[in-house]
Amino acid sequence: MSKPLTRQAQMRRATLASLLTNLWLSIMQIAGGVLSQSQALIADGLHTLSDLAGDGLVYLTARHSNALPDRDHPYGHRRFETLVSIIIGLVLLGVAVGISLNAADRLLNPETLVAPSGWALAIAFLAIAAKEGLYHYTIKVARQTRSRMLQASAWHHRSDALSSIVVLVGVAGAVLFDLAYLDALAAIVISGMLALIGGKMTWGGVQELLDAALDEDKMRQIGDTIIAVDGVEGFHQLRSRQMGGAALVDVHIEVSPRISVTEGDHIAERVRAALLEFVPEVEDVTIHVDTEDDEHCEDGPCLSLPSRWSLFKILSLVWSDQRLVEHLHIINIHYINERVELDISLPLSLFDDDISAARKAADKLQKETAQVSVISAIRVYWH
Template sequence: MNQSEKKDLRYQAVQKVTLVGVVVNIVLALAQVIGGFIAQSQALIADGFHTLSDLITDFVVLVAAKMANKAPDEDHPYGHERIETVATIILGLALGGVGIGIALDAVDRLQNPEKLLQPGALAVSLAILAIVCKEGLYRYTYKVGKTVNSSILKANAMHHRSDAVSSVMVAIGVGASVMFSIPWLDALAAMAVAVMIFYMGAKLILDSTMELVDTAWETEKVESMLSLIGDIDGVQSAHMLRTRKMSSNVLVDVHIQVSPYISVSEGHHIAEQVMGALKEHYDEVSDIMVHIDPEDDETAAPSRDLPNRADILKQLKPVLKEVGLADQLDNVILHYLDGQIEVEITLSEAPSQRVLAQLQQHCSALANIRNVRVVHAITPA
């Protein structure tokens, strides 16, 4: 399955799961708010408005999933997946705002006993119903989110889990209030709900912010990737492996050291093998940049300031002309290693030992050249 098919599957899953959540939240919120007023439970009413806030976040999830599913374009060459990350932050802010609102209302009631209400037995039944619905939504949403690797679905699942936990606290507070006829226990339960909601919101914001600032993938994943790359034929070592997350995807760039005497096309082939192996072993990896190194440049680049090909040929061609090899020149390969240049000259015919000696003598006087190797082409019979 290619990346485009995975994105379509993820979007369809997000859409289906979120619509299920919308229906459940509408029914449950109405039951909690209306039942809370009838049963005189502030905690249940607060939990009901918390459920209503889920409808807003469900809408955010649907819009974000649709936008994140767009294909890369000129302005967004890496795609639109970061929209999911921004939406997750919005979810966190919504949770935090709901938590603060519930806490302020609970504090006001605790400071003004005349505002406290004595809940009835109906409130306990509705709180238990909310626990069952929210925990069911959490398990369903998280399972699908894990299957399609959707960060926004997992975030919404945690939202449902926070709802379930808050409903447990509501059930305990309301139950104790009904059993012992102590009105402030209901308000205290509402306060506990507020703290839990705010914590969940803060965690979503923190995790998403870490993604926006390009936090690396898990250390054990990075180490296993280095091990995998090192086992690929032709790779001498791997270094400067960098990763960053973009919603459910991981972007990778890595330097691999290969033999300095292989061709460019063979180096490219090795790089393709590295990319293929990473995508095969890690479904999350969507984009890979492989940099080919003839030597380890992690701590230094001794060949950076050496003359380029045009400058070397300006020095070399007069020498070849002087020893009578200019007309036989087929190709020149330059190897930039350890701060010097090794020259490999391919001739159409094998030169005599006398000409080779003259060539070596002239080349030894050229700056930055460590040695010269001469080979000649062989035409198959």
Template sequence: MNEITDAKERSGAAQRVTLIGALINLLLSVIKIIIGYTASSQALIADGIHSLSDLFSDAVVWLAARQSINRPDRDHPYGHGRYETLATLFLGTLLLLVAIGIGWDAAERLFNPDELLIPGVLAIYAALASILAKEALYHYTLHVARQSRSKLLVANAWHHRSDAISSIVVLIGVAGVMAGLEYLDAIAAIAVALMIAKMGLELGWEAMQELADRALAKTRVEEIRHWIGQVGGVRDVHMLRTRSLGGDASVDVHVLVEPRISVSEGHLISVLVETGLKQHFDEIMDVTVHIDPEDDEDPPDGPILPQRSQVVADLRQRCADLLPDLNSLDLVLHYLNGQVHLELQLNDAAVAEQDLAARLGDLGYLGSIKLLRTIQVQDPNKAHPNGA
């Protein structure tokens, strides 16, 4: 199955399948309500009202699909995918309210035998037509939902299937009443209401979980963790956090690298992780990578280490004669294991580590000193321009 990854194509596909569903729902609702009254089938009328309510849910789905396509902006830095989530929550709430209304009406008729209706044979044909149409619509919508990774369309697809199931229950109820079981039609309507309520609660719960920043599925998170671990330069992966944003996902992760690499190399590793995740996992649209020189999940207790300005001030105060041009020297600080480790690049070969250690040994934060000597490498092309 070819996935639809382009945002505009995903939105267009969602809008098309929703419009088709709306037209079918409108046709079915008219047929079922008219035949329900004509054939005196309470369950079929309830099912027709359910199909009519689908038009409102289809409108919400269509609007959410249009809105969610908008690119991230200043007010919505993570995009507009949550509009799909809100629409799903609305859809679940609407289903629950419809179920309560249908169930209440059926219960009143059940406890008032004079109000029970005797359906005719037309109700059976209407129920059969509804089953076939809604099941076909379910498969079509689910196919598009999987292509476009849309949870909202998945919810709408199952909404269509719930209609098909409810029509099956209606069919059983109508047939039962025609066989002399007068109460079966009202009981079937209550069964339809219970199924609709179950679907509404499930959709609403899933949407609320997503609004509460629930993580991706555990298997998907482990796939992401494993993939990051394969990136060159990554020693370990921890503090991996994910969250769903409609049909997309956001990832925050800490990666452990060699402690003494340069900032630019660490940045390169983070770029490789970010771009690779977006390319390998289609649903990931935002990645934040934190580069760690050591495991910071359980940081050691101790005093706060001094920043560069304080370290330079200590060097200037204690080693001014050894390092007269300190401001022009390349000084690299490594903050590891609760200490500061110095790497100093010098042109003067006369300065030794032991000389600096003697001057700086009483600094409690100092871990080690490494001196690097500058070697000028002559460009062979400049030395021999003619290749001689």
């Protein structure tokens, strides 16, 4: 049983098929246009020939865009695809302008049209079939690989098929019905369609370069996937950006403040695995683990709360029994609701294992600690 093709191999195979098809098709159109005296077919052949340069660019980009991340490009090279999709979109816009200007010129100067022979009709039919076939094959691979670049290339093939329909209408009108103006009218309609496709491709690529987020439905799916993971109590600061058909996601998940750091990390890893499994577009996830929604705390009171070492110094100032300070062991610090809760441990031997004396000392510690406004609770454990 053969192994499935890699993303790069699929993209390069689709582009190679386009290169070879456009090569023989351009030769056939130009030669056929000269022999049949069809200026429209010659122009379409030159258009197809120009596509070879674009296909070559896509072929080379498929290799670079799938290269592994490196020190200078830690997120990979998918933006090559984005850049090429913008270039293809601009080419489509240029083609649309060229077709519309040419059509307008023919409408204004109908005497410049040359009546071609019947061979031009057959070549135009073949060109349409070949380009439409390329569109369906390339768009299929683009969806499988989630490649914006291949998607742009596929729509370019569709635009080529539409431009060949313009040729067919013009040739048929001239050869069969002596209605040469149909060619120009159809060209104007098709140029509008090309401009719409090219504008969409260009705008989508620009949005991707500007780190535009995924659409609302996809973000909702990501949020539902996150909240479904056991141990996640909520999330905030969910952000996404796109890179060559892939999505990068950043999110802060909220977990119980009483669990260990390792359990919180385990929950985060399960969130990451769930997103990679159930949301196909997601290829990388960065997760920050929080115990509460601290989005409003940025540069606020949350950052001003004392660290472990600062808490030692604070307690040494407010506790009257310095013996307890010397033997203090802070087990856990919980930063909750913009205040601090402490779990501490002290040796029972300081009170000759007298439980009653130890409890009195703990009560006194809690009363003295209550003077510190940032500490909301302190729990004493004896060992």
